[in-house]
Amino acid sequence: MPERASVEYAPLCLEYSRASAIQRRILEKIDDYAEYNFSSLQSTALNVFFDLAQEFDSFRDLMTVCTLVPKVFFDLECTLYLFLEEKVEHFRVCYDSRQPKPAADIPFFISPTAHGGHYYLPIHGNIELQNYLPLKLDGNLIGILDIFPEQSLNEHDRLFFEKYANRIGFQLHSKMISQKNQEHLHFIRSLVKDIGHNVVVPNMYFKLFYRRLEGTINALGELSRDFSAMSSHQDAASLHAAHGRLLDNRLTYIHDALQDQFREILRHYDNTSLFLETLLRRSHFEQGRYVLEKRTCNFKSQIIDPQTERFKSEFEARGIEIAWAGIPDKEIEVVVDVGLINQVYANLFSNAVKYTAPVRDICGREVKFISYGWQDMPNFFGQGRDGIKLNVFSTGPHISEDERNMLFEEGFRAGNVDDEPGTGHGLFFIRQIIELHGGRMGYEPTPMGNNFYFILPRDPSDGSPSAPL
Known part of the structure; x- marks a missing residue:
């Protein structure tokens, strides 16, 4: 048996002042719990909540634990309202087809309040973690715990649920930070691919x-x-x-x-x-997602023409003609993130360079070309919400029906790629950017080739200003 190397372990000494302060808080908590005088069932409910809050990784599972503990232990209904970003999310376990009441009907209380047969308890985040996930409401308020029927609660029960709401707040805040960190990591990984695909390779x-x-x-x-x-x-x-x-x-x-x-x-x-300026914006890294900077732009002069000119020599080198499919002198004004939509066209044109193939036209002549254009889509996003469809078409054999549903998935490459280099990231990137704008991405076969298109809302209020990838 090999002889183990001798290792000296130095003890980690905790400062006396720190240990003394923590010991004092431990003793204070002992006194607090003695004063609370929670029943055995209530103490068990808190222990079960703590155990399961650590056991389940997903945010939604934690929401379910928060709302089920009052039901399982005390046969009380519970709804959890969270103030996230600029909206209110509400969670409730639905045992039948009845839905929770709309969030707009929720009274906003900053202290425990009985109202309309419900007991509303404010949920506060951990003030020590505020810098890691800034909360927009006063007092680190992140939500409301709604317990009902309120009439079945005595004063001691109310005290218990106040403490339960505090425990929920600390666990939720930590989970929100963990989820935000995961979103940041996912975004950075995706951003690295975007930079590689849209900057490094073309560079x-x-x-x-x-x-x-x-x-x-x-x-x-x-x-x-x-x-x-x-x-x-x-x-x-x-x-x-x-x-x-x-x-x-x-x-x-x-x-x-x-x-x-x-x-x-x-x-x-x-x-x-x-x-680079678009992909490396400070706001992207702060939010852990692409944050759109929308402005009204002339689509033709600010996006389509520059990208067409950029790829013109590559089209010529491959014998690809550029045909116009729209109206040459028409200016399209849409509110978009100019930098990101430029990259959408760059990806579409880059694919057209690689995959455009010759076909026979109706006269039997061999042709090889791309075209691009647009068309108005009245009421596409609902009554009074018009859209505009923009497309890039290229000649060549159709993409198989089996592959069409996977075209916009990360890493997927269709069977027509041959020896052309690529990562399968371009169409995935396009889909995410178009969806960020509140639009839709699609593919359709045409008699002479393949048409990739996206539809954007005309109304600048459509689409989220930012969203996760």
Whole structure:
């Protein structure tokens, strides 16, 4: 048997002042519980609540424990109202088809109050944890515990449920922090993928741009040397007359190439900067989710045209024509997050570059093209709530029916990907961004290919300003 290494363990010494203060609180709690004089059933109810609050991981399970303890131990109905974000969530175990009353009917009490046959108890969070999850209401109020019928409660029962509401508040606050931390971690993981897909991978084109620029600069150097050689020639005048036109053409070509390359690099820089500024907003990290910064924009000039211009050379390199499917001079004004919707189009165009394939048109000619456009969708989101449908179409074989329902799932890649590189994250990202705007994403096969579309609400009040991924 191998000999164990000798390890010295130094005791962790707790400060006397700290230990003394905690000991004093322990003794005070002993006195408090003696004064409470909870019955055996009440003490057991608290113990069971503490045990199960630690046992169940999900927030909804904890809600269920909170509302079931009064029912199981004391045969009392219980509803739990939580003030989350800018809304009120209410939880109640429903044993039949009857639904809890609407949250709008809930009286707001900041102290234990009997009202209308109900006993309303404020639920406070842990003040020591307030900095980790700021609460918007005074006194760290996070909810209301509603016990009924109130008539069956004596003074001692009311004291018990006041203490029970306090215990609920501390457990809920801790669980909310834990859930928020998990949301942050999930968001950061997703954000890393978004940055990789929308920034890092496209940024590799900078290497191609710089190689082209290097070649043009080298050509300019050769031209300079030719001018020097011509100037030093004994018969410079006659040589200039013979080669001046050729050198001038070369200079014009190099000048035009430098201008094109400058514009291409600038476009790519503008897109990269926009995407980084959008993805790395401080508000995203503070909330643990994408937080939309909506504003009215001209869809054509601020989103579609820049992305079309950005991908134009890639379409040309693959022999893909760009056909217009909408109305060229129509301006679409929708309230959106410009940076994120730009990335939606960038993902759709990137997929079109990779997966557009030739097909035969009605005349039997082989064609290979994409098109994009829009159409109004009156009352799409309900009466008086109009939508606008925007689409990117590309020619090619249809995606199989078995795969269509999975197109927008994380990591899924259809069977038509062949050897094209990809992660299966692009369409998933698009779906989440469109849903954040209160819109809908979809796919539809058409006679000559595949159409990906999304529908956004025209009304700027539609859709949440922010939502988890």
